[in-house]
Amino acid sequence: MQFFPSNKDKLKVVTLCLLAATTFWFFSALNKTDYTTRIEYPLTFNYDQDSTYVLSSLPENILIEVSGGGWNLLRKTLLFDTPPIEVPLEDPVSTKYITGQSLSQQLAEQLGDVRLDYVVTDTLFINIDEAAEKEVMLTLDSSSIHLGDSYQLVSPVVLSTRRAILKGPSTILQDIGDTLYISLPNSESEVRADYKQIVSLEYSTSDLVRVTPEEIEVEFRVAPFDLLTRSVAVTTIDFPADSSLRLSPNRVDVTFWIQNEYLDLIKEFDFEVVANLRTLNTKDSTLTPVLRTYPEFAKNIAISPSKLRVEHVQ
Numbered sequence: 183m184q185f186f187p188s189n190k191d192k193l194k195v196v197t198l199c200l201l202a203a204t205t206f207w208f209f210s211a212l213n214k215t216d217y218t219t220r221i222e223y224p225l226t227f228n229y230d231q232d233s234t235y236v237l238s239s240l241p242e243n244i245l246i247e248v249s250g251g252g253w254n255l256l257r258k259t260l261l262f263d264t265p266p267i268e269v270p271l272e273d274p275v276s277t278k279y280i281t282g283q284s285l286s287q288q289l290a291e292q293l294g295d296v297r298l299d300y301v302v303t304d305t306l307f308i309n310i311d312e313a314a315e316k317e318v319m320l321t322l323d324s325s326s327i328h329l330g331d332s333y334q335l336v337s338p339v340v341l342s343t344r345r346a347i348l349k350g351p352s353t354i355l356q357d358i359g360d361t362l363y364i365s366l367p368n369s370e371s372e373v374r375a376d377y378k379q380i381v382s383l384e385y386s387t388s389d390l391v392r393v394t395p396e397e398i399e400v401e402f403r404v405a406p407f408d409l410l411t412r413s414v415a416v417t418t419i420d421f422p423a424d425s426s427l428r429l430s431p432n433r434v435d436v437t438f439w440i441q442n443e444y445l446d447l448i449k450e451f452d453f454e455v456v457a458n459l460r461t462l463n464t465k466d467s468t469l470t471p472v473l474r475t476y477p478e479f480a481k482n483i484a485i486s487p488s489k490l491r492v493e494h495v496q
Contacts, residue, residue: 218247218248218249218299219247219248219249220245220246220247220248220302221245221246221248222243222244222245223243223244223245223246223264223266223267223289224242224243224264224266224267225240225241225242225243225244225266225267225269225306226266226267226268226269227240227268227269227270227271227274227308228268228269228270228271229270229271229272229274229310230274232313233312233313234274234275234310234311234312234313235310235311235312235313235350235351235390236309236310237309237310237311237351237353237390238307238309240308240310241303241306241307244267244282244285244289244301244303244306245301245302245303246289246298246299246300246301246302246303247298247299247300247301247302248293248296248297248298248299249296249297249299264292265292267285267288267289267292268288269285269306271308271310274308274310275310275311275312277308277310278307278308278309279305279306279307279308280305280306280308281304281305281306282301282302282303282304282305282306283301285301286298286300286301289301311351311352311353311354312351312352313349313350313351313352314349314350314351314352314355315347315348315349315355316347316348316355316358317345317346317347317348318345318346318347318348318358318359318360318361318362319344319345319360319361319362320341320343320344320345320346320361320362320364320383320398321361321362321363321364322339322341322363322364322365322366322400323363323364323365324339326364326365326366327366327373327402328371328372328373329372329373329374329404330372330373330374330406331372332406332407332408332409333372333373333374333404333405333406333407334404334405334407334439334441334481335402335403335404336403336404336405336441337402337403338402339400339401339402340400340401340402341364341398341399341400342398342399342400343395343398346362346383346393346394346395346398347393347394348362348385348391348392348393349391349392349394350385350388350390350391350392351388351390351391354387354388354390354391355391358385358391362383362385362393364381364383364398364400366379366381366400367379367381367382373404374404375404376401376402376403376404377400377401377402377403377404378399378400378401379399379400380397380398380399380400381397381398381399381400382396382397383395383396383397383398405441405442405443406441406442407439407440407441407442407481408439408440408442408445409437409438409439410437410438410439410440410448411435411436411437411438412435412436412438412448412453413433413434413435413436414433414434414435414436414453414454414455415432415433415455416429416432416433416434416455416456416457416471416490417454417455417456417457417474418456418457418459419456419457419458419459419460420458420459420460421459425495426494426495427459427492427493427494427495428492428493428495429457429469429490429491429492429493430490430491430492430493431487431490432490434455434471434485434486434487434490435485435486436453436455436473436476436483436484436485437483437484437485437486438476438480438481438482438483438484439480439481439482440479440480440481441479441481444477444479447477447479448477448480452475452476452477452480453473453475453476453477453480454473454474454475454476455471455472455473455474455485456471456472456474457469457470457471457472457490458472459492462492466491467491467492467493468489468490468491468492469489469490469492470488470489470490471485471488471490473485
């Protein structure tokens with residue numbers, strides 16, 4: 183019985199032949215000694231990392247053109263057993279760049295059987311800054327406090343500490359002001375009760391800057407207020423005794439906020455508004471009423487109208 187190979191078997195034979203021919207050509211080519219190629223050779227920088235900050239990533243390699251035998255170039259291209267070039271930085275802060283040519287001798291010695299033709303990379307840029315510290319004052323950003331409707335602060339904002347230390351690159355710290363503003367977390371939420379929370383401190387402009395302490399306690403009290411208006415007669419000062427001049431109007435509305443618990447204590451006579459003729463604006467014959475006395479628990483007081491006309495009595 184005669185055996186005829188299938189098309190699948192024929193394909194396998196052809197594939198094996200091509201693989202054998204390719205392998206033979208590959209190994210034969212690697213035995214040649216006149217190849218030229220470019221490789222990226224690894225670098226490492228030696229400097230005092232405890233007292234410095236890297237502002238921009240340091241170069242990790244340098245591009246060079248080399249020549250040599252196929253096997254040697256393959257080994258260098260794949261970086262088998264290839265230690266990086268060590269670049270010492272005695273003054274890393276002042277060193278802003280290194281020329282690629284300055285590393286040619288180190289590269290030539292380290293390449294071994296591979297010959298260095300020339301260094302392709304012209305310049306390696308260095309951006310390292312010295313470490314520094316700066317003391318800043320801590321202040322709560324009042325815009326981050328969102329009080330509920332009719333609620334107001336009834337105490338000072340108390341921080342567990344008023345000072346912090348910033349550590350980071352010197353050039354960045356120089357551009358930071360003497361005050362670090364703190365924002366409340368979840369600042370969109372309305373505050374309707376006394377506040378006492380731990381707040382994290384951070385300097386968001388740069389990840390290289392660290393703040394000590396990392397968190398502080400923020401405390402303040404709030405209370406609900408009511409908006410009230412009282413009509414108050416204006417007391418005149420230095421007006422003629424013959425009543426030849428009068429105010430128009432002679433009463434003003436005093437509007438103020440008052441904490442709920444003091445509502446029963448407020449009286450109309452607690453407010454005294456005066457108008458002194460000596461402050462008369464002769465251009466328009468008006469006076470500005472002034473609030474002379476008021477209860478201490480009344481907040482954000484406003485007077486309307488803010489100008490009173492002085493008229494002659496016929």
